[in-house]
Amino acid sequence: MWFLGDTLSIKVYQALAAALEMRPERRVILSDSGNFPSDLYMAEGLIKALGRGDELRVVAPDEVTDAIxxxxxxxxxxxxxxxNGRLHDMGEITRRAQDAGAVTIWDLAHSAGALPVDLAGCGADFAVGCTYKYLNGGPGAPAFIYVAPRHATRASPALSGWLGHAAxxxxxxxxxxxxxxxxxxxGTPPVLAMAAL
Structure with a gap:
């Protein structure tokens, strides 16, 4: 299930907070040194805000599967x-992560619109991305979040804005x-940007 709106950083924060809540007994967020820096900044900020001893563990891209x-x-x-255009094997990493009991979040900012993405086919839990790059939304265009249907009713919205309210x-x-x-x-969606997109 997809939702369009807000910024990519907000969507990263939401997905990460919801995913951590789904695994309360674990404290490691695994990423790699090829990740987009703002994703890591959002993880660092969330870790600080939670104050429960979570750790952001960053490894080389080719070490991700062994670090799960x-x-x-x-x-x-x-x-x-x-x-550099290096492409992670989304299916393999998702399978390895889920076999180990971890939740997956994929940032598609540099793949959505540039190459085929099959989140449902690989069983991804969450994904986020921007629309201003390869989806041609232009500067200021909204971001998106994907929550696997199996998680949609239990993923907790860390940012409980008025538009996410039931009424x-x-x-x-x-x-x-x-x-x-x-x-x-x-919050209020950027209607003109969404219409252009």
Whole structure:
């Protein structure tokens, strides 16, 4: 299930927070040195905000599969390295991570629109991406988040914005998450940018 809106950094934060909550007994976020830096910044910020001793473990891209252990809660990887075009094997890494009990997050900012992506086919848990690059949305275009249908009703929205509320125009005092992927909405969508996209 997909949702379009907000920025890529917000979507990374949401996916990572939801994934960590799904594996509360684990504390390692595994990424690689080829990941886009802002993904790592968002992970560092979330770790600090949670204050529970989580660790961002960054390895070389060719060491990712060997680094997936039963300590890993989440893999946070960019499918295509923006610097050199190296492509991770999404199917293999997803399988290895899930076999080890980890949740997967794929950043598709440098692959969506440039090459075929089959999240459902490989069983990915979460994915995020921007639309301003290879999807031709232009500067300021919204980002997207994918939550596998099996997780959509239990993925917790770390950023509980008014538009992700079950009844946003009721203006209730307390937050109730929307149904499924709708709970991953945060603020008012950029309607003109979405129309252009």
């Amino acid at each position: 252990t039963d300590e890993v809660a989440v893999t946070l990887l960019t499918e295509v390295d923006y610097r 946003p125009f009721a203006f209730e005092a307390g937050y109730r998450p929307g149904k499924g992927i709708e709970r991953m909405r945060v």
